[in-house]
Amino acid sequence: MKSSARVVVIGGGIVGCSVLYHLARNGWSDVVLIERMELTSGSSWHAAGGLFTVTRPNTAAEIHRYSFQIYSELEKEFEQPCGFHFTGGINICRSQDELDSNAMMQSACRRLGIESHFISLAEAREKAPLLDTTHMVGALWEEEGGHVDPASATQAFAAAARKLGAEIYRHTPVIATTQRADGSWDVVTENGNLHAEFIVNAAGLWGREVAALAGVELPLAPVEHHYLVTDTLPEIEGLGFELPQINDNETGAYARQEGMGLLLGAYEKTCTHWALDGTPLDFGHELLDEDLARMDWNFEKAVELMPCLAEAGIKRIINGPMIFSPDLGPLVGPHPALRNYFCANGVMAGFNQGAGIGRVLAEWIIQGEPEIDIFCWDVARFGDWADKSYTEQTTRYFYENRSEKIFPYQEYDVGRPIHKPAVYERLRDANAVFGSSFGHEHANWFASSPDAAYDSLTYRQPNWWQAVIDEGKRCRNELGLMEFSAMAKFEVSGPGAESWLDQVMANRLPRQGRMALSPMLSASGRLAGDFSISRIDAERFLVLGADYMQLAFMRHLNRFLPAPGVEFKNHSADYGGLHICGPNARALISRLAGDDMDNASFPFMSAVEMSIGDIDQVLVLRVSFTGETGYEMYLPMERQLALFDLLRREGAGLGLGLVGTRCLMQTRLEKSFPAWALELSADYTAAEADMARFVKPDKGDFIGRDAFLNAPAAREKFATFVVDAGDCAIWGDEAIFLDGEPVGYVTSGGFGPHCEQHIALAYVNCDAYRPGAQYAVEILGQLRPAELQSEVLYDPSGSRMRT
Numbered sequence: 001m002k003s004s005a006r007v008v009v010i011g012g013g014i015v016g017c018s019v020l021y022h023l024a025r026n027g028w029s030d031v032v033l034i035e036r037m038e039l040t041s042g043s044s045w046h047a048a049g050g051l052f053t054v055t056r057p058n059t060a061a062e063i064h065r066y067s068f069q070i071y072s073e074l075e076k077e078f079e080q081p082c083g084f085h086f087t088g089g090i091n092i093c094r095s096q097d098e099l100d101s102n103a104m105m106q107s108a109c110r111r112l113g114i115e116s117h118f119i120s121l122a123e124a125r126e127k128a129p130l131l132d133t134t135h136m137v138g139a140l141w142e143e144e145g146g147h148v149d150p151a152s153a154t155q156a157f158a159a160a161a162r163k164l165g166a167e168i169y170r171h172t173p174v175i176a177t178t179q180r181a182d183g184s185w186d187v188v189t190e191n192g193n194l195h196a197e198f199i200v201n202a203a204g205l206w207g208r209e210v211a212a213l214a215g216v217e218l219p220l221a222p223v224e225h226h227y228l229v230t231d232t233l234p235e236i237e238g239l240g241f242e243l244p245q246i247n248d249n250e251t252g253a254y255a256r257q258e259g260m261g262l263l264l265g266a267y268e269k270t271c272t273h274w275a276l277d278g279t280p281l282d283f284g285h286e287l288l289d290e291d292l293a294r295m296d297w298n299f300e301k302a303v304e305l306m307p308c309l310a311e312a313g314i315k316r317i318i319n320g321p322m323i324f325s326p327d328l329g330p331l332v333g334p335h336p337a338l339r340n341y342f343c344a345n346g347v348m349a350g351f352n353q354g355a356g357i358g359r360v361l362a363e364w365i366i367q368g369e370p371e372i373d374i375f376c377w378d379v380a381r382f383g384d385w386a387d388k389s390y391t392e393q394t395t396r397y398f399y400e401n402r403s404e405k406i407f408p409y410q411e412y413d414v415g416r417p418i419h420k421p422a423v424y425e426r427l428r429d430a431n432a433v434f435g436s437s438f439g440h441e442h443a444n445w446f447a448s449s450p451d452a453a454y455d456s457l458t459y460r461q462p463n464w465w466q467a468v469i470d471e472g473k474r475c476r477n478e479l480g481l482m483e484f485s486a487m488a489k490f491e492v493s494g495p496g497a498e499s500w501l502d503q504v505m506a507n508r509l510p511r512q513g514r515m516a517l518s519p520m521l522s523a524s525g526r527l528a529g530d531f532s533i534s535r536i537d538a539e540r541f542l543v544l545g546a547d548y549m550q551l552a553f554m555r556h557l558n559r560f561l562p563a564p565g566v567e568f569k570n571h572s573a574d575y576g577g578l579h580i581c582g583p584n585a586r587a588l589i590s591r592l593a594g595d596d597m598d599n600a601s602f603p604f605m606s607a608v609e610m611s612i613g614d615i616d617q618v619l620v621l622r623v624s625f626t627g628e629t630g631y632e633m634y635l636p637m638e639r640q641l642a643l644f645d646l647l648r649r650e651g652a653g654l655g656l657g658l659v660g661t662r663c664l665m666q667t668r669l670e671k672s673f674p675a676w677a678l679e680l681s682a683d684y685t686a687a688e689a690d691m692a693r694f695v696k697p698d699k700g701d702f703i704g705r706d707a708f709l710n711a712p713a714a715r716e717k718f719a720t721f722v723v724d725a726g727d728c729a730i731w732g733d734e735a736i737f738l739d740g741e742p743v744g745y746v747t748s749g750g751f752g753p754h755c756e757q758h759i760a761l762a763y764v765n766c767d768a769y770r771p772g773a774q775y776a777v778e779i780l781g782q783l784r785p786a787e788l789q790s791e792v793l794y795d796p797s798g799s800r801m802r803t
């Protein structure tokens, strides 16, 4: 065994072997994989190996497509058989909602060129003659669907990695991982020790145990999962071609051909956790006791679709464990609490996702950042709030409801509430419908009565449509009050604060009493964050950004910390926020501040600590994402309630009403203000996102400056459209067409309360950006006319915010 390597990957399942392969493929051959038993000794050996590519979000689709394509590459380039069957796939639709859901996925996947199209029921029967289509209303055909042999595919990555110089040590359990002062790691195994620059935890079912060796907890819980394989079926034997992968999402079931029989797997109606308190260290190539009765409901539904199953003999039943995160998505990337420690855990569909995760992690380790935005699967999306109980509840809920569709803006009650703002009861009493973000409750909108305080689930216009428009009108015409705590709030102070922030942020820092908007760039010039920075004192700044990104932001910032004379504090949980906006906002703040807060004394982008009524030391920022005159106020959470009551009381005569986050997100559409995770993410450069005006290369050196100056020409251009969506709605990810070809995609959409039109913010390929051209947005399978806007729709001069 070697005594050192650049990277040690712990775990030889599909994910670990793929990470090893991609590191070696990218030129890092001094890399090692350590496996406690034989390769595939966790979930990987007993998987069904089914593959599909039409999925959401787009990052997941990109990963699935990459993974799908790599198997034939491995077979050709390295002559390693993967048992790859390229059969295509059928998504069964039993309802209009499922048709809509598939239409949305199809449209979203156009961005990546993933081919899918709806087929008639007769065509579905041609492609899969054993289907009884009586219960179907339609079907989506996905070109890239199929299956692999799980053990062969895993071994293929391992063999290819070895050919590229990587080493694999089997029967070598890792029993300790300790970090040295320089950030490198000592990996202690039963067969000797290794010193490594980086560790990758790819320990699958033992991800929690391996994480604990480094002193961290991962939010993961294993569950049992069944599939069965039938005896030979005459209906298949006589076919003469292989059946496609059949996905019946509404019943949580999937099927494919196995030999001359069928493999049928299901997300059972009852989730059975396994080894919640820890995966046994001696578990290996075993299966769990089968309990096929759990699959009864799924099986009955499968018989509706494939009647030949009713009489089929069952050759094999598999009940195996797999391990999930709270939202069932993988936990990928550098652990935010550790240096040089990467996670590749909780991978639900390793044969669809393992290759892509390997690619992303290899890029992250070697280049310092991945080439696509992977935040939807970033390990940093969960904080301490995702504890054992939360993880148990959510994994149970999402497993059992796997057959439920995911609707736009859908919130899940499971595991909530966790953190409530001080004004929570006031909001609830006003019929708030809450959402949750990074464990924090916030009001999405306000209903007219307790009975109406829920979200209806639809791909068309939901029950909250008009209420949110009315809240927007209140902000435009009178005065809105919004609970505003769900922000990442960092305080940076000390004699070194200014020069440090100047290094990590791309814009010039504001002078005292002022604020500035600033992107944060990665070394490659892509967006790593987007903040408002307020300079409260000469040496004290408050940096505000998207709340759910706080651990990811801190992970990035920690790369440049500690720094001399810099104190960095995360106040995200302990500071509360309130926001007032609208034409009457200035009258209210002036009354409470005891001063005429006119443009001379408190202009747009001011940031000052002041007394509001009898409440001291409130940090007031003059800014609003709605595009109206607005003031954000921050103070310790325990004083939020007093400020809220004061604002409500004093604002009553000024038309003040409570408004929620959805209204904020719709009003900003009229201003073409981009939002993090929608228009802004690591997928874009500052220039592509129309943020170049906030980047100041002439201020001196800062992270990402060289890349910004040398950036290649932008591929896509940020755009605003008004769309003739009728009684439908635009939610995001819809394809934009020009001359019959997809040329862009919507990043977010909604209804402008002032202009009373459907608005889409979007990216369009630069060569297809043609003002006046006849665009169309694909909404639920229909092409709807869309007009590219050359001017911001509401108050283009910005006078409402500024005066």
Ligand SMILES: Cc1cc2nc3c(=O)[nH]c(=O)nc-3n(C[C@H](O)[C@H](O)[C@H](O)COP(=O)(O)OP(=O)(O)OC[C@H]3O[C@@H](n4cnc5c(N)ncnc54)[C@H](O)[C@@H]3O)c2cc1C
Binding pocket: 010, 011, 012, 013, 014, 015, 016, 034, 035, 036, 037, 038, 039, 040, 041, 042, 043, 044, 045, 046, 047, 048, 049, 050, 051, 172, 173, 174, 175, 202, 203, 204, 205, 206, 207, 210, 225, 226, 227, 265, 318, 319, 320, 321, 322, 344, 345, 346, 347, 348, 349, 350, 351, 352, 353
């Ligand atoms: C019944 C069933 C059907 C499935 N069907 C599909 C499907 O159709 N398509 C699909 O994409 N996915 C499917 N999956 C999911 C798939 O199996 C998993 O996503 C995948 O196997 C996870 O791989 P992994 O590499 O993360 O983990 P694992 O396969 O669990 O591998 C982890 C490895 O780490 C090793 N290890 C652990 N601790 C240590 C240590 N301390 N030292 C050294 N080594 C260690 C283990 O021995 C093991 O070999 C299915 C799962 C089940 C249970």
